[in-house]
Amino acid sequence: MIISAQRINLVWLRQDLRLADNPALYEACNNGAVIPVYILDDSNSGEWAMGGASRWWLHHSLSALSASLGDQLLVLKGDPLTLMPRLVKALQVDDVYWNRCYEPWRINRDSQLKKQLNDNGTVVYSSNGSLLWEPWRILKDDQTPYRVFTPFYRRGCLKAEPPAQPLPAPRRLKQSVVDATSISGGAWLKGRVGPSGIDALGLLPTIPWDKTMAATWQIGEKAAWQRLQQFLDTGLEGYKEGRNFPARAKVSRLSPYLHFGEVSPRQVWHEAQLAGATGGLENDLDNFLSEIGWREFSYSLLYHNPDLPRVAIQKRFNNFPWEQNADRLRAWQQGNTGMPLVDAGMRELWQTGYMHNRVRMVVGSYLVKNLLLHWHAGEDWFWDCLVDADLPNNSASWQWIAGCGADASPYFRVFNPVLQSRKFDQAGDYLRRYVPELASLPDKHIHAPFEAPADILRSAGVRLDENYPSPVVDLKASREAALAAFKSLS
Numbered sequence: 001m002i003i004s005a006q007r008i009n010l011v012w013l014r015q016d017l018r019l020a021d022n023p024a025l026y027e028a029c030n031n032g033a034v035i036p037v038y039i040l041d042d043s044n045s046g047e048w049a050m051g052g053a054s055r056w057w058l059h060h061s062l063s064a065l066s067a068s069l070g071d072q073l074l075v076l077k078g079d080p081l082t083l084m085p086r087l088v089k090a091l092q093v094d095d096v097y098w099n100r101c102y103e104p105w106r107i108n109r110d111s112q113l114k115k116q117l118n119d120n121g122t123v124v125y126s127s128n129g130s131l132l133w134e135p136w137r138i139l140k141d142d143q144t145p146y147r148v149f150t151p152f153y154r155r156g157c158l159k160a161e162p163p164a165q166p167l168p169a170p171r172r173l174k175q176s177v178v179d180a181t182s183i184s185g186g187a188w189l190k191g192r193v194g195p196s197g198i199d200a201l202g203l204l205p206t207i208p209w210d211k212t213m214a215a216t217w218q219i220g221e222k223a224a225w226q227r228l229q230q231f232l233d234t235g236l237e238g239y240k241e242g243r244n245f246p247a248r249a250k251v252s253r254l255s256p257y258l259h260f261g262e263v264s265p266r267q268v269w270h271e272a273q274l275a276g277a278t279g280g281l282e283n284d285l286d287n288f289l290s291e292i293g294w295r296e297f298s299y300s301l302l303y304h305n306p307d308l309p310r311v312a313i314q315k316r317f318n319n320f321p322w323e324q325n326a327d328r329l330r331a332w333q334q335g336n337t338g339m340p341l342v343d344a345g346m347r348e349l350w351q352t353g354y355m356h357n358r359v360r361m362v363v364g365s366y367l368v369k370n371l372l373l374h375w376h377a378g379e380d381w382f383w384d385c386l387v388d389a390d391l392p393n394n395s396a397s398w399q400w401i402a403g404c405g406a407d408a409s410p411y412f413r414v415f416n417p418v419l420q421s422r423k424f425d426q427a428g429d430y431l432r433r434y435v436p437e438l439a440s441l442p443d444k445h446i447h448a449p450f451e452a453p454a455d456i457l458r459s460a461g462v463r464l465d466e467n468y469p470s471p472v473v474d475l476k477a478s479r480e481a482a483l484a485a486f487k488s489l490s
């Protein structure tokens with residue numbers, strides 16, 4: 001029930017699908033009645049509309065959020081530039097609250113909307129709910145943005161004001177949140193609140209490719225918090241070294257929760273500091289926090305280079321002689337390249353919506369430097385398949401691996417997938433999990449079945465080009481071709 005003297009605040013939730021440490025929700029609850037709304041915006045996103053795996057995650061994330069809001073979350077689909085003013089008018093909203101987003105298309109949309117609402121007399125309160133430091137605050141002494149990670153993080157971030165302590169969930173949340181359809185002017189929103197509104201978005205796949213993903217993840221704020229605590233209990237110790245080994249449970253797997261804002265970077269930062277305060281974990285803690293720093297760096301890069309998703313920062317790469325080869329691209333996407341570590345990674349991605357960072361680097365390097373295919377093709381596939389698909393992190397990381405970004409891995413550094421596999425998955429545990437047709441090969445041969453003696457292959461049941469492919473390219477020759485192509489640029 002709304003007391004008529006109370007202000008009505010519309011809280012537009014976007015990449016902050018949580019109650020705790022949510023500055024917009026917190027402030028709105030302190031200042032009156034609250035109508036929480038989520039809008040699926042496929043109108044302004046252009047080519048960066050959410051991919052399939054992200055939509056799947058979003059469905060479950062909204063369901064969890066809606067339940068924790070007493071199923072009063074209003075869920076709409078359409079253009080916020082039209083819908084938000086309509087909601088403000090119909091629901092007699094006084095003020096609008098949101099946490100800032102940083103993708104260029106969202107910045108454009110939000111600034112247009114803010115102006116539109118302000119012109120009509122509605123105040124918009126925007127806050128930082130997604131980053132530790134605003135990208136326009138971390139600048140070099142000459143006020144230009146950093147292009148190299150280490151000084152950005154060590155000299156810029158760590159010397160700036162420390163990230164604020166996280167806020168609690170709003171204390172009077174239950175009393176504050178109101179049913180939009182009960183307000184005069186809200187009748188048109190019937191069927192758009194809670195689970196029926198979420199179902200109407202049509203986010204779930206029509207063919208059930210999500211079974212293995214569903215078995216992999218728990219989604220929502222509570223699950224995010226559990227994941228964080230579990231990582232801090234069992235993963236932080238030994239993180240610095242262990243994070244390189246894809247079969248070890250030594251990474252946090254927090255990326256989708258951070259992307260959708262089911263946990264905030266401030267919560268992660270401060271909880272990790274607490275857990276890492278126990279003696280002996282300094283190096284692991286420092287390394288883990290610096291990975292969160294890489295996330296900040298990607299956001300800064302995108303903020304200062306809005307064309308980062310498509311245009312190489314090192315401009316000479318925009319003339320790179322990429323090959324067009326649909327068969328090779330398909331082999332890479334489907335995990336059928338004949339290179340076990342690449343295939344394991346691509347299948348992990350397909351089955352779980354996630355891929356270990358070490359393997360992301362290997363499959364990325366292989367696509368760009370052995371198959372000579374454009375990094376855009378990898379970026380697009382990841383965009384569709386990752387549950388943590390994140391425009392700043394994905395585009396900055398693809399530019400990094402392709403050697404064309406700011407502070408990128410040099411182009412001549414070509415990851416050798418066989419050596420990487422021998423080094424970081426020595427016993428072949430990761431390979432056996434995702435490439436079961438090679439499971440019976442001895443450790444010595446599982447990393448490069450194409451080099452194994454015929455009798456070993458036979459006794460392991462591996463028939464090259466029948467139940468497992470031969471390599472689609474020769475590693476040495478393709479590496480040399482890539483380096484020659486690179487030389488042609490300079």
Ligand SMILES: Cc1cc2nc3c(=O)[nH]c(=O)nc-3n(C[C@H](O)[C@H](O)[C@H](O)COP(=O)(O)OP(=O)(O)OC[C@H]3O[C@@H](n4cnc5c(N)ncnc54)[C@H](O)[C@@H]3O)c2cc1C
Nearest residue numbers: 251252253254255291292294295357360389390393394397
């Ligand atoms: C080609 C390529 C594409 C990538 N695409 C994405 C993407 O779309 N979304 C995404 O979140 N990450 C992306 N990454 C970065 C990284 O692989 C993932 O963030 C990481 O694997 C997530 O696993 P985690 O949460 O267990 O990481 P942890 O090792 O536990 O790290 C903790 C957090 O730090 C951040 N982080 C870690 N490594 C990086 C990094 N290299 N760059 C930026 N942030 C980082 C993430 O938010 C991560 O959740 C990509 C990397 C590569 C090489």
